[in-house]
Amino acid sequence: MFKTNWKPAVQQIFPILLGTAIYAFGLHFFVIPNELMEGGVTGISLLLKYALNIPPSYTTLIINVPLFYVGWKYVGKQPMYYTILGTLSLSFFLWVIEFLMHKGWVTPFRYEEDYLLAALYAGVTLGAGLGLVFRFGGTTGGSDIIARICNKKMGWSMGQVILFIDAIVIGTSAFYIPIEKIFYTLVVVFIAAKMIDFIQEGAYAAKAFTIISDKPVEISQRISDEMDRGMTFLSAKGGYSRMPKEVVYCVVSRQEVRRLKSIVRQVDPRAFMIISDVHDVLGEGFRVED
Template sequence: MLSSYPLVKWKNLLPITLGTAIYAFGLHYFVISNELMEGGITGIALLLNYSFHLPPSATTLVINIPLFYLGWKVLGKETMLNTVIGTVSLSFFLWIMEQLIHRGWIVPFHSEHDYFLAVAYAGVTLGVGLGLVFRYGGTTGGSDIIATIGQKWLGWSMGRVILVFDCLVIGSALFFIPKEKILYTFVVVFITTKVIDIIIEGAYAARAFTVITDHAEELVAKIAEHMDRGATIIPAVGAYSKAHKNVVYCVVYRQEMKRLKDLARSVDPRAFIIINEVHDVVGEGFKPE
């Protein structure tokens, strides 16, 4: 089975593994030590840990096993192989953290009253870990499998399924931990999702300029001369005036926004400028494929 795993996928295993290691560290060091919560299967594992002192490394894997079987039947081999690798890796690093903490080699961060630092660092750490896993095509199982099956069978969006499942898990924790920690947990989830977005998209976030001007050729020449950037000229027709105009389309890094805006204004003070946020730009001058 693994022998048929594409070579390009093997290259993704290192960042996926690193991501699960960071996630496992954040879970033990900041979340479990302060009795906070998480969503999905990890959240169920935390509830079992808080209630019966069962190790998350074992419960995470055991709960995912029937989902592996169901997902393999419904989603196919390659999709589930990524999930199995991510989930097993996560369980392994959770076990490593449990051993290091048990032996006193790592002392988790614990706060008695003010959980702000624990919440902030938990969100960042979990977000970085999951962001690496997702960016390189992996998953950590659990709600990801449930969401994908829900999308395939019921036509629900994955985001909707994950949101409902996470809310049910976190909401059920009200019977086991104080409500203030549930509220802190939602802050952790919010920070985590924002950091995931930054890891997946933000590293190469850029701005796309759409400039409607009567001086398109001159503007493109100025962009090439002063910014060493390429641009595209798109023919257009005004909907009201029916006049033929040219649209200049150019993508630049965020720090180059002001330079391009000033350049466009200097060429044509009457230019109509639209600026859009874009992510994960691939090509010359940006990230290579």
Template sequence: MNSSKLFAITKTVAPIMLGSAIYAFGLLYFIIPNQLMEGGVTGITILLNYALHIPIFLTTLLINLPLFLMGWKVLGGRQIVYTGVGIGSLTVFLWLFEKMIDLGWINPFSTEHDFILASLYAGVTLGLGLGIVFRFGGTTGGVDIVARIIGRKFGWSMGQVILTSDVVIIGASLLYISREKILYTLVAVFISSRVIDFIQEGAYAAKAFTIISDEAPKIADLISEELERGVTLIPAIGAYSKQAKYMVYCVVSRQEIRRLSQLVKSVDPRAFVIINDVHDVQGEGFRET
């Protein structure tokens, strides 16, 4: 294996391992000490820990291993390899952090009253970890594998399978934890989902301008000169006037929104301007691929 290929693999595997470490830390530092819950296979491992005091790293490995082998047979491909990296990393870091807690090197965040703080930080930590894993093409196994298999066999969406499993597992946890803790768990799950979306879509947010004007070529030239941004002229025909014209399409950073609006108005005060949110912008002047 040449050095460039090894570097490319490392650029993917290392973030998956990092994300798994953050996720494992969130579980053991915020979720378990405060008797909160999670969905999916992680929720099952937490329930077994609450009910039978079985170490989470052990049940994570025992449940995910057959699912991984099933996924390897049915799905195959690079995705399942990165899933294996995620499962292995999660198991190792759960074991490592449990040992560090037992030795007193880490003191988990446990509270008797301020559970909203615990659920907020749990959601951020778990979402950050999973978001990094997902962004680099990995998973932590469990329901993700089942969802992919069911989706391929029966046409169900991953969202439907994951939501159904979460409802069943979190509902079953009512046998061991209070309804109040379930509500705090839902707060953590919601925050986690939003952080995952944020990581997946990209931390960099920009705005896309679509400008319809009879002075479109002049506006495009001005944007290129003043903002030094790439501009695209798109041929269009007015539905009412039946006249051919151009639309201007341009993506700018948040800091340039006001400046671009002023440039458009200086050329054509009556220009029709549409502004859309854009996430994860790649290319010259933005995030390089």
């Protein structure tokens, strides 16, 4: 019974810890040595590091503590559990890496001749870390808590609130770091956002076909025989004719898109096809998760 109850929690907690470790590594190894920036509370911690040389491991936690109280009161206990976990683990891993660097066991990546390379590596590591944290229900606190409160109390978009906070923090950093570093920071933010989307949506991407044709049975038979793919018939009605129709819905890998198009065109050149991106495809013929 103990094992059954704790297994899902462990499976969720471990990726959050791994994600915060990767994120902390990216900050200390790529961002701070090259005086780049981040948004939110992390960005404020970096500003304090650049201006007053205060370690981010302390400021990240100190700034988030009052936000924990507000979030616990207005957002709710359950959403805050993994937020507190993510924030505490981030501060811990930041401290660990600071300790290792102080001992000389870890050397940060500083390459003054090509900050773009540092920005690319920073974006990948920060995005990979945050992607893992977000995918398994955690956050690193800060602006996310503020955004949740604004969304709940005032109906504001969480994305717009986070973007507004990030813009203020990154804009303020212009007083402490050269303007060209701000532009490199935008590269970091862009790459990190793409990595977050990539990890949250899944590494495996496929294509979904919605096929409207007068020959759905023939098309489905060809797909089954030649591609060994399943499909689903959806009941529909023509908007002009008002006649009932059967729509074929089928999901294939990206490598099979051209082949499926060819089959549909061969059976019914007048068929109408809608091709959509899909992510995290689970089930027979695709990826299987326990």
